[in-house]
Amino acid sequence: MATSRKPVAKAAAAVLPADVRLMNAVAAVIVGAALIALAWQALKWATRSPVFTVQAIALDVVQEHSSVAALRANALPRLSGNFFSIDLDAARAAFEAVPWVRKAVVRRVWPNRLAVSLEEHQAAALWRSDGQRRDRLVNTHGEVFEADVRDVDDEALPTLAGSDANSALMLALHQRLNASLAPISQQVQTLRLSSRGSWQAELAAGAKLELGRGTDEEIVARVDRLARTLLQVNSRFGDTPRALVAADLRHPDGYALRLAGITTAAQQSNTNR
Numbered sequence: 001m002a003t004s005r006k007p008v009a010k011a012a013a014a015v016l017p018a019d020v021r022l023m024n025a026v027a028a029v030i031v032g033a034a035l036i037a038l039a040w041q042a043l044k045w046a047t048r049s050p051v052f053t054v055q056a057i058a059l060d061v062v063q064e065h066s067s068v069a070a071l072r073a074n075a076l077p078r079l080s081g082n083f084f085s086i087d088l089d090a091a092r093a094a095f096e097a098v099p100w101v102r103k104a105v106v107r108r109v110w111p112n113r114l115a116v117s118l119e120e121h122q123a124a125a126l127w128r129s130d131g132q133r134r135d136r137l138v139n140t141h142g143e144v145f146e147a148d149v150r151d152v153d154d155e156a157l158p159t160l161a162g163s164d165a166n167s168a169l170m171l172a173l174h175q176r177l178n179a180s181l182a183p184i185s186q187q188v189q190t191l192r193l194s195s196r197g198s199w200q201a202e203l204a205a206g207a208k209l210e211l212g213r214g215t216d217e218e219i220v221a222r223v224d225r226l227a228r229t230l231l232q233v234n235s236r237f238g239d240t241p242r243a244l245v246a247a248d249l250r251h252p253d254g255y256a257l258r259l260a261g262i263t264t265a266a267q268q269s270n271t272n273r
Contacts, residue, residue, distance in 0.1 A: 053082045053112060060117040065100035065151050074098040083112050091116075099147045102139065121145050123152050124171060128161040130195075135159075142168025162193035173216050177201065180223040184230055186244075205243065212250035222249040230257075237262055 016024075059071070078094035079086065088106050095104035095116060103119040121139040126149060128135055135149050138160055144167045160170045174191045181187060181203070190202040199211035199219055209226075211219050226247055234241050242259035249255045 054079070054086065054114055055112045057114045057116055058109070060115070064120060065147070066098060066118060066120055070100075071095070071098055083108060083110075086114070100145075100151070102141075102143075102145070121147065123147075123154070123157060125174065126157050126159045127164075127167060128159055129164055138167050138171055142171040158188060159190045160192075161190065163195070166193055169216075173199075173219065176216070176220050177223050180220055180227055182227075184227050186227075203244070207244040208246045210246075210248040210250055222255070225249075226255060233257060234259065 057076075059068070075094040075098050078097075079091055081087065086108075088108070091106045091114070092104045095101055095106065095118060100120050101118050102121045105117040107115050109115050121137065121143075123137045124140045124142075125138040126135045127138045127144050129144075136144055137147055137149060137152070138144055144164050158174060160167065160174065162170055170191055170193060174188055177188050177191070186207070187204045188201045189204040192200045194200070197213050199213070201209040201211055203209065209223070211222060214222075226249060230244065231241070237259065242262055244257075245260055246258040247255050248257075
């Protein structure tokens with residue numbers, strides 16, 4: 001019987017008194033609170049210490065339009081805080097608010113620097129929309145952005161006119177129409193989309209095209225038909241090609257054509273195919 005009672009006695013001896021357990025718990029809470037307070041004070045010191053004031057900003061950008069002076073004037077005044085406290089999202093927004101900057105990535109570099117990578121807009125077209133007093137620009141992603149159009153090096157940029165929501169659609173269609181017109185050495189200089197969904201185009205040589213309504217595929221098919229048959233139609237009026245003045249492509253089975261010095265009626269489908 002004595003042997004069977006020994007484990008019970010040892011287990012009982014291992015249990016600490018309630019007052020001791022209470023003291024241990026209180027001590028743990030005090031130590032934890034002290035560590036938290038110490039960490040808080042360290043954080044406050046770090047966010048206020050001049051040691052961690054941002055001393056330099058390294059820029060990674062192909063600076064065609066975003067000059068250092070423009071970045072300094074437009075972005076730097078909007079930055080606040082030191083290495084630890086600066087809001088990187090706010091810093092990114094500050095750089096992206098600079099004209100010609102499409103995208104910015106900002107990261108910390110220990111102990112007191114920022115590294116900023118910038119992507120510039122690449123202008124693909126002028127943008128004209130209702131209610132706007134001045135032209136804006138469309139980049140190669142089809143996004144409308146604000147910048148001084150006088151900074152554009154390419155003076156032959158095409159013009160797109162429509163609702164901002166359709167800018168990417170219009171840029172893509174403009175490129176497809178140029179491909180369709182390549183066989184007759186023409187390019188679209190101005191492409192318009194009315195509020196009712198009707199398309200009009202003006203070629204670089206001055207000819208005006210009424211493209212009508214429809215899907216992209218339908219619009220491209222109409223221009224393809226014009227490009228395929230224009231030389232054939234033109235040859236009926238002499239050996240010297242006549243300059244294209246205007247074309248109405250809204251007819252279901254053909255188009256109405258106006259050549260320099262000659263006006264024709266709507267062509268029948270068997271002529272224009």
